[in-house]
Amino acid sequence: MIRGIDLILVPLLLTILFELLIYFLFFRKKFKFKEIALYVFLINLFTWPLANLFYPLMGFFVEIFVFIFEAILIFFLFEEKWHKSILISFIANFLTFILGFILPLIL
Numbered sequence: 001m002i003r004g005i006d007l008i009l010v011p012l013l014l015t016i017l018f019e020l021l022i023y024f025l026f027f028r029k030k031f032k033f034k035e036i037a038l039y040v041f042l043i044n045l046f047t048w049p050l051a052n053l054f055y056p057l058m059g060f061f062v063e064i065f066v067f068i069f070e071a072i073l074i075f076f077l078f079e080e081k082w083h084k085s086i087l088i089s090f091i092a093n094f095l096t097f098i099l100g101f102i103l104p105l106i107l
Helices: 006-027 033-058 060-077 082-106
Strands: none
Touching: 006 033, 006 082, 033 060, 060 082
């Protein structure tokens, strides 16, 4: 059973690790692993707390905001085209959204 600070840290770390894998698949030829990891960490440093703070109030609309905001960050940090930034953000957020439903069942 997860308690206390682990209730926050475990989902955050799993989100970062999961999204790191996704981003790495897209950017491994263009960026070093350390750069990808730093960018994924920075992106989640902003979006993860917002998503978890406002999700109980705004539900799915928060997911849409995070998806758009992360697409913008991907566009600027990874210097990627808009359509690819949107695709990567969609894939990462859709899969981590699903992970958010599965995680409580496992832990």
